[in-house]
Amino acid sequence: MDVTEYLKQGDPAIRWQVMQDLEAAPAADVAAERARVAAEGWGATLLGLQADDGYWDGGAYRPPWTESYANFFDTWSATHFSLQTLMDLGADPADPRVREALDRVERNVRWDYNDELYFQGEVEPCINGVALSIGAYFGRDASRICQTLVDTQLGDGGWNCWVDDGQGVGSFHSTICALEGLRDWESATGGTESSREARRRGEEYLLDRRLMRRATTGEIADPRFTLLSFPTRWYYDILRGADYFRIARPQRDERCAEAVDLIRSKALPMGMWKIENEHQGASHLAFEDEAEGFPSRWVTLRALRVLRWWDAG
Numbered sequence: 052m053d054v055t056e057y058l059k060q061g062d063p064a065i066r067w068q069v070m071q072d073l074e075a076a077p078a079a080d081v082a083a084e085r086a087r088v089a090a091e092g093w094g095a096t097l098l099g100l101q102a103d104d105g106y107w108d109g110g111a112y113r114p115p116w117t118e119s120y121a122n123f124f125d126t127w128s129a130t131h132f133s134l135q136t137l138m139d140l141g142a143d144p145a146d147p148r149v150r151e152a153l154d155r156v157e158r159n160v161r162w163d164y165n166d167e168l169y170f171q172g173e174v175e176p177c178i179n180g181v182a183l184s185i186g187a188y189f190g191r192d193a194s195r196i197c198q199t200l201v202d203t204q205l206g207d208g209g210w211n212c213w214v215d216d217g218q219g220v221g222s223f224h225s226t227i228c229a230l231e232g233l234r235d236w237e238s239a240t241g242g243t244e245s246s247r248e249a250r251r252r253g254e255e256y257l258l259d260r261r262l263m264r265r266a267t268t269g270e271i272a273d274p275r276f277t278l279l280s281f282p283t284r285w286y287y288d289i290l291r292g293a294d295y296f297r298i299a300r301p302q303r304d305e306r307c308a309e310a311v312d313l314i315r316s317k318a319l320p321m322g323m324w325k326i327e328n329e330h331q332g333a334s335h336l337a338f339e340d341e342a343e344g345f346p347s348r349w350v351t352l353r354a355l356r357v358l359r360w361w362d363a364g
Contacts, residue, residue, distance in 0.1 A: 052321045052322060054321070054322040054323060054351065054355075055069060055073055055074065057323075057348075058073075058348050058351060058352055061339065061348045062092040062093050062094075062140075062338075062339070063084055063085070063087035063088050063091060063092050063094070064088050064092065064093055064094055064139075064140035064141055064142075065348050065349070065352060066084050067081055067084035067085040067087075067088065067141060068141055068352060069352060070084055072352075072356050072359075073352070073355055073356070073359070082143075085141060085143055086143060086146065088140050088141060088142045088143065088146075089142050089143060089146040089148045089149050090148075093140055093336050093338070094137065094140045094142045096335065096336065097133060097136060097137055097140070097335055097336060098137070098142075098148055098149070098152055100133070100335055101133070101152050101155065103155070104155070104159050104160075105130070105152075105155030105156045105157075105158065105159040105160045106129070106130050106159070106160055107128060107129055107130045107133035107134075107335070108128040108129045108130075108133075108335075109129070110129040110130065110163060111129060111130050111131055111160055111161060111162045111163050111169060112129055112130075112131045112162065112163055112164075112173075112178065113126055113129050113163065114126060114128055114129045114333075124332060125284070125330060125331065125332035126332045126333045126334075127282070127284060127330075127332045127333060127334040127335075128332075128333045128334055128335055130156065130160050130169070131169075131178065131181065131182065132282075132284060132334070133335065134156065134185045134189075135181050135184075135185060135282075135284070136282060136334075136335075136336065137149070137152075138184065138185055138188045138189070139282060144188060144189045144190055149189070153189045153191060156169055156170075157169065157170055157191055169182065170182070170186050170191050170192060170193045170195075170196065171195050171196070172193070172195055172196035172199050174199075174203075174215075175212040175225075176200055176203050176210035176211070176212055176225045176226075176228065176229045177210070177212045177222075177224055177225040177228040177229070177285045178212070178228075178285075179196050179199055179200055179203075179228075179229070179232065180200060180210070180225070180227075180228030180229035180230070180231055180232035180233075181228050181231070181232065181285065182196055182232070183196045183197055183200065183232030183233065183235065183236050184231050184232045184235040184236075186236070187232070187235035187236045187238065187239040187240070188235060188239075190239070193236065194240075196232070197232070197233065197236050197242070197243070197246050198243075198245075198246075200229050200232060200233060200246070200249065201243075201245045201246050201249045203217070204229070204249050204252065204253065205217065205219060205220065205221050207220055207221050207256060207266075208221060208226075208252035208253050208255055208256035209221015209222060209223075209225065209226040209253060209256040210222065210225040210226050210228075210229040210253070211225050211226075212224070212225045221256050223257070223260075223263075223272060223273070223276060223287040223292075224285055224286055224287045225285075226253055226256055226257060226287075227257070227287045227291055227292060227295060228285055229253060230250060230253045230254065230257070230295060230299070231295060233246050233247075233249060233250040233253070234250060234295070234298065234299050237250065250299075254296075254299065254300070257292055257295075257296075258296075258304055258306040258307070259306070260272065261306055261307075261309050261310065262276075262289050262292040262293065262306070262307060262309070262310040263276045263277060263289050263292075263309075263310060275288070275328055276288055276289055277289055277313060278327035278328035279314070279317060279324060279325070279326065279327045279328070279350050279354070280326060280327065280328045280329065280330060280350070281326060281338075281341075281347060281349040281350050281353065282330070282334075282338075282349075283330070284330050284332075286328075286330055288328065289310040289313060289314060290314055290350070290353055290354060290357065292307075292310060293307055293310050293311055293314060293357045293361075294353055294356065294357055297356060297357055297360040297361075301360065302364070303360075303361065303364040307361070311357060311358070311361045314354055314357060314358070315358060317354075318354070319346060321346075322351075323346040323347070323348075323350075323351040324346070324347065324350045324351045324354045325343075325344060325345055325346050325347055325350065326341060326342065326343050326344070326345065326347045326350055327343065327344075328343065329342060329343035
């Protein structure tokens with residue numbers, strides 16, 4: 052089975068990333084394929100579901116309909132996770148349809164928690180980290196979110212959405228979201244001295260734990276961290292962690308080796324990887340009905356990117 056060709060039979064959102072990251076195709080060909088994301092397939096579907104007021108499904112983080120019966124369940128259909136998905140698809144920020152969608156968000160969307168505009172941020176680092184990545188990717192001023200993340204980093208170098216007094220310990224979930232945001236903001240703007248230092252401290256939090264272990268006992272912190280997923284939403288897993296360091300530390304750090312070896316060991320005989328932990332909840336896209344326990348184009352693409360980075364070092 053030619054895995055690369057099979058991946059390219061999917062949506063333009065996957066094809067352009069395969070062409071860029073696995074085939075090193077000419078930049079003009081990659082750009083042409085990427086331009087299709089906003090015009091057809093998943094990207095066009097998602098853009099078409101945005102309301103005139105800038106919201107998806109009527110809410111910033113959660114849709115209003117959850118209040119009546121789904122308040123304790125994850126939902127991915129509101130604005131925050133729709134923007135995260137649009138970023139994951141690789142929609143071109145310069146595309147007029149994408150710019151208009153982000154303009155509507157920047158003008159109108161406010162957080163449910165504090166009524167601040169979207170790119171001013173919220174209080175939880177797992178939310179702010181993703182929002183900062185979105186701001187960086189789409190070229191929006193999210194500098195206040197960056198500073199909030201710096202200010203809410205904990206003493207062990209991590210972040211934790213369940214800590215509001217600065218005295219707790221870090222969480223893998225919150226930390227990866229915060230780190231991705233700081234990395235992406237630094238790439239887009241250069242960051243600040245304090246944000247760069249916060250990123251370095253946060254990276255050590257994950258690296259000292261070998262991307263999955265407790266600092267105290269060395270045991271696996273949570274068995275679910277070893278299960279591969281997509282979309283990741285706010286959840287941590289070793290593939291998300293390794294993919295972070297693929298970009299943040301291209302020279303490799305041997306403390307990632309155990310996680311990379313585990314990812315490698317999960318390859319199926321035909322050369323693909325499956326979704327092992329599906330983060331269920333209402334969402335706008337089914338990604339060709341990819342589901343837990345079945346081979347996934349998305350997980351395979353991300354795993355192959357990580358292994359190519361690691362094996363080239």
